[in-house]
Amino acid sequence: MKTVHEKSDVVPLIAEVFREFGYEGTSMNLITERTGLGKGSLYHFFPGGKEEMGRDVLAHVDAWFARHIFEPLEAGEPKAGIEQMSTAVDKYFRSGGRICLVGAFALDETRDRFADPIRAYFVRWIEALSGALVRAGRSSSTARVRAEDYVVGVQGALVLARATGDVAVFARSTQRLMAAFANP
Amino acid sequence: MKTVHEKSDVVPLIAEVFREFGYEGTSMNLITERTGLGKGSLYHFFPGGKEEMGRDVLAHVDAWFARHIFEPLEAGEPKAGIEQMSTAVDKYFRSGGRICLVGAFALDETRDRFADPIRAYFVRWIEALSGALVRAGRSSSTARVRAEDYVVGVQGALVLARATGDVAVFARSTQRLMAAFANP
DNA sequence: GTCTATACAGTGATAGAC
DNA sequence: GTCTATCACTGTATAGAC
Secondary structure: OOOOOOHHHHHHHHHHHHHHHHHHHOOHHHHHHHHOOOHHHHHHHOOOHHHHHHHHHHHHHHHHHHHHHHHHHHHOOHHHHHHHHHHHHHHHOHHHOOOOHHHHHHHOOHHHHOHHHHHHHHHHHHHHHHHHHHHOOOOHHHHHHHHHHHHHHHHHHHHHHHHHOOOHHHHHHHHHHHHHOOOO | OOOOOOHHHHHHHHHHHHHHHHHHHOOHHHHHHHHOOOHHHHHHHOOOHHHHHHHHHHHHHHHHHHHHHHHHHHHOOHHHHHHHHHHHHHHHOHHHOOOOHHHHHHHOOHHHHOHHHHHHHHHHHHHHHHHHHHHOOOOHHHHHHHHHHHHHHHHHHHHHHHHHOOOHHHHHHHHHHHHHOOOO
């Protein structure tokens, strides 16, 4: 039986492999197992090999965040956008049970390979959140601080949740970070 | 010329390689280059190979933190211990220019290999800091929250500093986290 | 588009001379 | 204790049949 796949079907599967094993820890064999596609098929979809997969996976993550988090923060009513972000963050990171692929890529030399999309992801998140907080009435300096604290806190909580095996730290941290938005 | 090394001399060098490339991204060839030791010598010091190097490196990091951070927090005068922690953290992480090896190991499946030392490192840090805050007059629930926020914030700031290339986020975050210790 | 077969460099690890 | 030579294996990537 030959199942015909599209690139868009296989990218999310590859993303999970990268998320679990990291860029260097991910082998083509692992990707073959997880996707069910032979190497021929994989190189047909990704002529650039593993590096192209990495780029596409980062673009896929960025697109999800753009749709569910960045755009609601940038365009919509600020309070609703922030609430939407909170819900989406908890869903996406499975309440702390799933790490941030972009953050993980940032920590080792994988960052040098994908420096631009990695930087862009975090810069846009902080700026979108900061903008929403300004429109919600915070001063621009306070908004900047709160937005940075939030993104920093989410990343740190994901590290600690996985390091300690206690996912609850993620809920506690994000709850406090959200509460801090109310402070002037 | 044959330089005689000791295991204690070579462990910090290997630690830097793991820190830069991650556990999976680190190859024996890289370690050979950085340490100047041939494979024979390396396997003489580490019969367990790469995994033993990983364990020793984690133990080395933990020993540094125990001496410069955990013990001052646990044993000494609380305010002095917290100040000492702040100084040591800034020095160790080079003001955001150097990531946390333990946190990096925690993010991918490398965690499963070294779960115990990784968990112990973070648990001890949070508990030591929490204890110092209690002795400095905070309630036990507040102390717990502030300690968790601090360690989460340090880890998250290291991720963002490297992701954005802006190390200053580390100084800003740690400064705010330290200031929060004064709040009741 | 998918597969199998394969090239070939690099992997972690070992043996043995010095 | 250090080195070189070499192991068996896995890594990414390619070629070509179907």
